[in-house]
Amino acid sequence: MLKLKGKSIVSLMLFGAVAGVGLSLGTTTANAKTFKTYPWKYGKTGKYAWSAPKDDAAPxxxxxxxxxxYIWNKSFTKKLHNIKNYQYTSWYVQKSFKRNGKVYYQVTGGKVSGYVWHGYVSPAISKKISTFKSDSSYIKYLNSDKSQKLSRAVLKYFPNAHVSVDLSRRGAGQSVDNKPMTTAMTTSNYKHVxxxxALSHNxxxxxxxxxxxxxxxxxxxxxxSTNAAIAKTVNSILVKNGYT
Incomplete structure (x- = not known):
């Protein structure tokens, strides 16, 4: 959550599709556990097995x-990309499989896609908002953790904003005592929320x-799209709705 100068409170809740990326992290975490396998028909040495993450959604x-x-094509006959050249790319893992005893992922990042050894990438899973006890620790996390690249891209459009861990917890609907079946925190005690x-463009x-x-x-x-392009679109929607 962002608190601008004066009394205005701005509620900007950023949710990543599967990684829980954003200023309002809440309890969103990704589950990459597999639940069944399928035959994978590509490759020179016959059929391999790949595992689909639950609901086909990995972090x-x-x-x-x-x-x-290297990122390979389906049949592993051509090197498409060198992953070391994509240090700032967010990869979406669509499936995993074994080939010659090694686990590979099918990855997509913007316009780049292919098949890569799993050891070259790591999941960008965000921490729960309840683990942060102060604004400073939360801001440090937003400014440094690789799972928060989209947050940083959006925050560049709010140079005068103050990130509030309390507002972020409330915006995420976190429970009062971090336990289930209790009253969720809200922004009702703040003015001008x-x-x-929810703002949109056509x-x-x-x-x-x-x-x-x-x-x-x-x-x-x-x-x-890239994080920078997403943040730019977010800003353009804000501007069209009168929030510069």
Whole structure:
């Protein structure tokens, strides 16, 4: 949550599609456990097995190596990319499988996709908001953790804002004592609360029709574009709605 100068309280709740990326982290965490396997028909040495994460949704990953590590095509006959050149890319893992005894991931990051050894990437899973006891510790986390790249990109458009861990907990609907089946925290004790996440703009389809996209929609698909591009779209929606 962001507190601007004066009495205005701005509620900007940023939710990553699967990683819990955002200023209001709440208890959103990703579950990458597998629940069944399927035959994977590509590769020179026959059929391999790949495992689909629960609901086909794995957390976002980031590159964790600066050494040569290649992203391959389906049949592993061509090196498509060197992952060391994508230090700031957020990867979405669509499936995992074994090939010659090693686990590989099918990854997509913006316009780049292919198959990579799992050891070259690590999950960008955010911490629960309840683990932060002060604004300073929360801000340090937002400024440094790789899971918060989208948060940092958006925060650049709020240079005069103060990040409040209390508001973030309330915006995420965290329970009063961090236990289930208790009253959720709300922003009712704050004045002038504005839910910026619900603001929208109109876009045109390839068929000429229009549809409405909210800031939440924009933030909900972080792998379809770069973090900078998503943040720019968020800002453009804010500007169109009178929030400069």
């Amino acid at each position: 976002l990953y980031y590159t964790n190596t600066k050494k040569n590590g 504005i839910n910026l996440t 876009l045109k389809t390839s068929y000429g029709s229009t549809y409405s996209e909210t800031i939440l929609n924009t933030l909900d698909f972080p792998v379809t």
